[in-house]
Amino acid sequence: MKARRKFLAVTLVFSIFSFSGIAFAATNPFSSVPKDHWAYPAVEKLVHEGLIDGYGDEDFRGEKAITRYEMAELVAKAMSNEEKADAEDKAALEKLANEFSDELKNLGVRLTNVENNMSSFKWYGDARFRYQKNYNNDIRDDSKYGNSKRIQQRVRLGFYGTPAENVSVIGRVKMENTTNQDTGWGEYHNAQGQHNSAYLDLLGLNWNHDNLNVAAGRIAVSLGQGVIWWDNPVDGIYATYDLGKAQISAGWGDLTAENWRDYSMNAFLANISVPVNDRTTATLAYLKTSNSDNTVNLNRDDYGNGTWKAPFMLKQYAYGFKTQLSDKLNLLAEGVTNRAAGLPDNAQKNGWWSRLTWGNQQWNKANTYNVYLEYLKFGNWAIDSTGWGHILNISGGDGLGNDGQKGWGVGVSYMLAANTNLEINYYKLKPYDSGRAGFDSYKPSYNASLSFSF
Template identity: 30%
Template sequence: MKKTLVSALTTALVVGAASTTFAAANPFSDVPADHWAYDAVSQLAADGVIEGYGDTTFRGNQNITRYEMAQMVAKAMAKSDVSAADKALIDKLAAEFSDELNNLGVRVANLERNADKVKWNGLVEYTYTSTRHDAGTTDKERKLNDNDLTFRLEPKAEVNKNWDVHARLDADTKLDSDKGGLYDGKVELKRVWAEGHYDNFNVKLGKLPNAINLLSTTDDPYSGAAVTFGNDLKVTLEAGRLDATQFIDMGRDIKGQWKDNIFKDDDDTVNFQAINIGYAKNKFYGNMGYEHMDGAMLDVDKLVKPYTNDNDSEYKANIWFANAGYRFDHNSFFKAEYAKNTKADNYDDAYSFEYDYKGAQQQNKGSWGMYLAYRKLGQYAAPWSTYGDGVDGGQKGWEVGTGYTLFKNVQLFAKYFNGKDIAADKDAEKLFGRVDVFF
């Protein structure tokens, strides 16, 4: 009799344990209709502790899965202002659905961790420009207004403790005509690169911004690699391929207008190499370096003046540059830059002097700044300068500007250029306005 009873109890325990194990192994199996958990959650729902299916109801007449039950229990466990009786029910439910809660917790933790690895920034940018060229012969050449809108996304994803991935996506449209601009309103992948960070060493691979010589070329990208060594004193090496159709300032004509691509079709990509030695500490920074480009063919008939005295069609550039800046105090900053293209025989140098006072800070509502600059940008030394919001390549003159942070992440900018188109030696002006909304 005793043996029979022991055998029966053992069998019951094994079967019970097995059934619990099997149920836990499949979190999407229904909780049996006669399971005590239904009474427990019904009581918790009546007490306002459990909100049921997310629509503030609990459908007690319908079977639910163990996973759904665990979701309700997890929400109840997050409540702190519950009665002792309800707390006891919650603890009992937590013990019953511990496997599902653990799995749910791991899933949520992983999602949170992965979400932290990808960060999105972006902006909506409205730009107004009004240009004047006395050298123009038609109304459109003498005066041109543009209203442009840009939408930009810039994701950054962490790969591991040393590496991350960056990208930039832009879409542009012209508000005057309600049509796309240069890229017809389509989203374009402007940049994408992987970056590795190590002690006194940084490496970038992909389609990345050129940030060495902004007097001659903008921060728009090339495809290749960049490595930087050092701390206060840094050496940067860059190499890759660059789309020369970006060099629109090289094509400025005698009327002060941009021409279409001045490079031969299907032969408009250049090999690009650069080196920069930079030093920055306390209030001072300085850089000196060299850029070499070759491999593309010029359409010499489109040039306002020969690139070389021999009117060579093969494009080669050796651009030597230097820049320095000094911050006198919290409000005052002065910088100077110079570049010389020793392969060009005309329009072969560029320089800029700029004084900055204060500055508009993106996160600081009410902050503002202004600057005054004089720039001369010979178009063969500055084929696509980052200063194009005011003085363009192929122009020289005075530029004044201001910036103001209207609200946190909302900034206003205005710039005015007054000078000359270098080739025509006639007056030119530009009024520039911009609104940036960051997110």
């Protein structure tokens, strides 16, 4: 009888633990996940994207180590909101589910059902309306023609699927319409622009195995903090390996998928991301265009320098960091230099950008916001201000090789409703060297955009 009561007591204890989300695994489930583990930034990103209900950025910063069970609970919450995830988030979820599979099973998460759901074919999309003035940031303050302006509407429709284990495919079509466009050079064309222009924006295959991810096709690539290249399509191949304490990436591809569709410009790309501590990540990025496969180099007009054709050469190194100064205060900065052979002797090759952000915007939560202040200073050859593959709201110059830019910008991003965002920003900029450029400043740049996802 005593043995039976003892057995029932033990069973009850285990039942209570199971019911409260705590159970025993083959490995110690209560052991802490090391603070430099890749899972912390992965889960923090899912929190920021709003996939983990009941948490804000201030609730999960990786300030202290948490147990494997606590981490698994966060992963389970994200899995329950899988339908809100984009392709990148789904890949992160799959990797996290594999890492904490034992803990998830003991928590009662039916991984088979979740994985089947994640592997199913999914549609996703986003849309944007925006109004811009001095949209190319190339109209001088003393221009007699006024400022440039335009209205744009854009919609992107994509799909995601997992045809086999460790294999996923993503595709997206982009459609954009431009109306009421004034170039700012004495021409006003109500019908000018890309009317209902549509093209294949993404179509890539991803393969994951252990800590290695390989993507091929028309894929989105991001380097460093973004001043070289950020979330824009590349036709090529890109591999990422997670070392635990660092993440390294490298690839090769054609950069003209987005902005130079009539030409070709192959490049080698590489990136290193290192978590310095719980709140800070340092990055080193590299991009080098190929001279032999660069028809942009042979066809780009450069009227500003009095020539019909001009070189388009990039060999960029970018070094940056992003740090969370407090629960609501974030700082990022990145410096860049272009060391391509054959640049003019007086080329302004260096530049840098910084952004200070206050707020706790969550994409799936209404009335959350970010307010940001930026300072930038880019020489005329530092970044690609013509093709504009970088992260900035402004071009960073009046065309590669012309006058560069420096100055301040301020913006606010506000969630009007879940998945519905209003962003307004303003920039007042000058040429990198006013004496050499022959003018003192550019006209102000304004951007107002309404974006939503579905």
